[in-house]
Amino acid sequence: MLDSVMPFFTLAQSSAPGPFETVTLNHYLFVSAAMFALGVIGFLTRRNLIIMFLCTELMFQAAGIAMIAFARYWLNADGQTFVIFVLTVAAAEAALALALVVLLFRKRETLSAEAWGELKG
């Protein structure tokens, strides 16, 4: 009895984990989708450029969770390798985007995305 319930409580999984139920996978994917949606909503509502970029990081994170979950499901490390890429891109984006933000802020003294509306058609 306890053996069957134990995995419910243990944090660390044993090495070479066993198979994974679809229902369990669905839980993780739902969390990932919810997090992604929150990132989208944040991106759409917030007007601070820095927070908008944070929201994109949140979306990256959501994607990362989905990929790790799939890696676990397929017992394959490809998903994890891809998350390394996500981390790389996130870091690169942080460097460039934040440099741009600083540049824009120095020009207009504001972080509002609405201050940069020159694409208006």
Add this chain to the structure above:
Amino acid sequence: MPTTLTSLHAGLEQLLGTGVLAADKIGPAPDLAAVAEGPSWALGIILLPLLGAVLNALCAIFGVKNKLPAWISVGSIGAAFVLVLMLLMDQGAAGRTVAVGYEWISFSWGDGPGQSFNANFGVYLDSLTIFWMLFVTGLATLIALYASEYMSHDVGTGYCRFFFAFCLFVFSMACLVMGDNLILLFLGWEGVGLCSYLLIGYFYKKPAAVAASKKAFVVNRIGDLGLLLGIFLTFAHFGTVEYRELFPLVQPYVEALKQGDLASIPFRVQLIPVLLMIGAFGKSAQLPLYVWLPDAMEGPTPVSALIHAATMVTAGVYLIARTYPLFLCSEWALPVVAWVGALTALLSATIGMAQFDIKRIMAYSTVSQLGYMFCGLAVLSSTGGAFHVLTHAFFKATLFLCCGAVMHGFAGQLDLRKLSGVAFMKGWGIVGIAMFVGCLNLAGFPFTAGYFSKDLILAESFVTGGMAPIGWILLLTAGLTAYYTFRVFFRVFVGPEHYEPGDELHDDHGEEHGADHSEDAHAHFHPHAPGWAINAVLTILAVASIAAAGLYFVGGDEYAKNWPSKMIGQSTAYQVQGDHGAAAGFLTDSLGDHGHGDEEAQAGDEATAHGSFFGYDPHKVMYYVSAVVGAIGIFIAAFLHGPKGLMGLIVGGRTEAEVSRADDLKSAIAPVAHLAERKWMVDELYGLIIVKPLLVLSHIFHLIDKMIVDGLVILAGLIPRLFGSAVRPAQSGELHGYATGMAAGIAMLIIIGIVVMAGGGIG
């Protein structure tokens, strides 16, 4: 009367040597299929003027400010002339060679005959080519020399441009004349048209010149369409455009025609000469396409002399002479040519009589003489046509250059009422003498070159069956020609000395003293006499005009009686020579036997072979008839316009520069004179029947274009614009708006994916 003529003739025959006045004997036809390989240096005749043009263009690029372009032109064209002379020595009249420079167009779609299209950059060298190139390059050299002085006011501005176009013209003309296929001929044809356009519009700041150049260009295009269609049809039927292959293919049709077997000649072969003819009429200013040539006199005078009198306008004559076998294949081609030529000759002579601008008179005279040449070809006297081209080239160039010298000296004055006694002014003697020589030639004064060449045509038109009306028209024209020619001479060159300088609007060198043509300037005006170059060229040309008559007596052989006859007789235009019986037969058949039945009844044995002139051999009697007609014309001119005294031949009735007996006559026949002065309203007629309907049509099309086509375009533009204005607010320029759209779009895509591909939501 007949006895008098006969005895006169006997005396003249003694004077000129026996045989000259007789017709040519029947000679063997040249073998058009035997074409040898020609000397490749003959290509230099084409390429040297091109080199000159390139060098002149370089001069223009480097802004040469001296007379270098003129010397380049004289040198290059002169060298080409020397090459032509060498060719004449080398090949003479009998040879027929082709020298290919390089393969220009060559492709095939099969191995059979007519399944390839070849047009080489090569030259077809026969006596016709040499004959033509002799006077083209020779005259071009002399006129370039003349222009070096005439255009000297433009040194540094338009000088390079002028000589560039000049050399390019000679190059194009050489392509036209020497090319060994119809395509190269067409290239040259368009090239000379272009150069003509460029040179007529040389004074591009003058609206009249620009309009004239456009008119020339447009009218020529009409003719060119005919030529092009003719070339297409030639290729479509014969499968080749190269002369050496074409003419042997035409030969059977000519033979069939000589047998009177017209039915064996396909209709489209008979159509070819008609189409070619349209091109020739356009380029050589014949009815109904002659209207551009008088206006073309807006160009500089050397251009008028070279292009619009001596060489380019004879391209039509050349075309017909070159493709003469094709013209002989058709039963109506030559009669049409004859009637068009004769009517043109008469019409433009009557217009020329009533004009006051001496250059325009010469222009109408050119049109008239071109009509003569066409008649010459059409009445089966290609020798007469070609010889008249040659003599006309020299004497008309002389006349034009004399007019140019007057224009140059009197600040653009060309009105014959405002000039008088020019020949007796200081330094104008040579001009006067040259003008006199030119006028004698044009009037057909006995023993001048013009006299002999004109007589050949006149005589032959009475000889050839059914062509007598043509002969009468031409004879009348000859009288009119003599009249208007000497009208100019008597008004301008002799009589009391008087001049009014031109108003400079007509002037070639307006830039020099164009600004100050006030009364003051007029009062101080002194005509400046021509310099050495103009005088030298006029001298050479006048001498050449006289000497050309000598060609009539020399260079004959056992068949042809003289050099032009021999040259033309050995070329593609040979058929005429001595073959009157059969050839005239076809014309008689086609035209019907309206003409001189009575005369033939009176004719002796000699005249039974061909037509006669009141029972006499036209070849012999025409010398007297045309001389008398010419003399009457000159006499009337002297009576109406000649000054009192010897130069007016005693009868002259003009006491002052501007008053003459012609004025009384003019008031007597005022309506006719007025119409003639207005050129018989031909321009107005064309304006009414061609230009106006076209304008109306183009207005209609403009409206259609504006309302329907443009309307569609505007509508097509309006719909996206409306749509755009509807969705433009979406382009708020705000990041959030775009991001919202993107997120919603992704959601939509996913939903569509689920619905379409998985067949419904969860489940």
Add this chain to the structure above:
Amino acid sequence: MHPVILYALLALGAVGVALAMPRRTLNVQLIGGLIAAVAGGGAVLALTLAGLDALPNLHFYAFAFIALASALRMITHPRPVYAALYFILTILASAGLYLILSAEFMAFALIIIYAGAILITYLFVIMLATQAPSEERLDVLSDYDAEARSPVLATIVGFVLLGALTSMIFSGASSLPSVDVEAAAARDEAQLALLPRRIEEGLRKADLLEDDETLIMDPEDAYRVLIEIEPVPGGEDRRVVFVDERSGPDRAIELPADLRIRNVETLAFNFLNAHPGTIEIAGIILMMAMLGAVVLSRKQVQLDEEAKAEQTAALARMAEGGGPDA
């Protein structure tokens, strides 16, 4: 789970999130957050009830709650610094989820890189690029922070997207092919055979290997330990390695059951062996980003005319004694 329940819960969540957005006027962030939490919890509960036989680990619920709640707080908190801190919390919770998913390496890499490096950069920039509040009103917020922009529309869009994603997840996951566990195990064994030191160490730890003994390598592949599978009737197969004994003949040892390849090693094989170019590409991306950042930050920036005028006016006001917002 019935789709209607899911969509109803999603709609409820949307209302909650919309309410939780920062507003200048009536601020009901807490209520909105609660509603959103109820909706999210309901959704997860509905998921769980759908598959009671295969529940996820308990820690999953904890970490998922922390991650989503702090993500919600992050996008609703008006102050950028707090938002960044909440994002760090989200990252930490995500790292916990990674741990449950047996991705230890990625979990710690996430904490080090994201929470440690990237977010610190964000914090620096937030400090750098925020207008200094005046002395009188330290807590004053910028306009663009204090008020969300069209929260209702954005929430609707976001939740429509979420609904679409969840629909896709549920319709797709049920039709996933079964996982080939045997192949994964065989791959793990093969990768373990490539690690002779680790096998030796494990055997020594279990006192199965003498000091002077060494493992016999595969005669066909000198880098591979020779492991043979011996079938045991009625039981699990035994994995046997062979040992070269100095003093005596070679002998076979059975590998202990817990001597298996670790998750990090699997990742290392995948990262460096199966996808050898990845690390180079990642390096190039990072270097380009670095160059770009250097170029961008070297640029001299001229203030806009408008901004200049504003600044001058603000300075003038300050000189008169008023604050920038006075």
